[in-house]
Amino acid sequence: MPKLSVKSLMTSAAVVGSILVISGCASTGNVTPQYIPPSTYQNYDCSTLSQEYQRIQSYINTESRNYSGLTTTGIGVGVSAGRWGISPNINIGVGKSTNNNARDAKLSRLFGERDAVVQSARMKQCAFAAKLKVYGES
Numbered sequence: 001m002p003k004l005s006v007k008s009l010m011t012s013a014a015v016v017g018s019i020l021v022i023s024g025c026a027s028t029g030n031v032t033p034q035y036i037p038p039s040t041y042q043n044y045d046c047s048t049l050s051q052e053y054q055r056i057q058s059y060i061n062t063e064s065r066n067y068s069g070l071t072t073t074g075i076g077v078g079v080s081a082g083r084w085g086i087s088p089n090i091n092i093g094v095g096k097s098t099n100n101n102a103r104d105a106k107l108s109r110l111f112g113e114r115d116a117v118v119q120s121a122r123m124k125q126c127a128f129a130a131k132l133k134v135y136g137e138s
């Protein structure tokens with residue numbers, strides 16, 4: 001068995017770490033709207049529903065700009081000294097930040113409210129809702 005030097009082990013660790021970083025471990029998630037009953041907006045007229053739709057849409061746009069949807073990934077390459085001498089180590093961490101989970105919940109609620117406004121506007125035959133789609137419609 002050939003003897004490996006610390007330098008060759010470090011080079012190998014760096015190559016493996018670089019490949020993992022280049023390959024990428026990020027993913028995006030889809031946010032499903034929370035159900036909000038359209039009856040919540042039954043007392044609104046078409047003008048008020050239109051204003052409410054615009055208000056909710058502006059909140060969605062603001063939250064979406066702040067939303068990355070990417071999971072956080074960390075890769076660490078280093079050298080450790082222990083009982084058996086000096087050796088390379090690689091640490092890989094994957095997770096989703098709780099901040100993104102809070103944003104997902106907020107966006108889910110906003111999407112549900114927007115869908116409820118659109119459904120309520122359709123029941124009242126409001127002109128602004130004619131071309132709007134709710135979740136699941138194509």
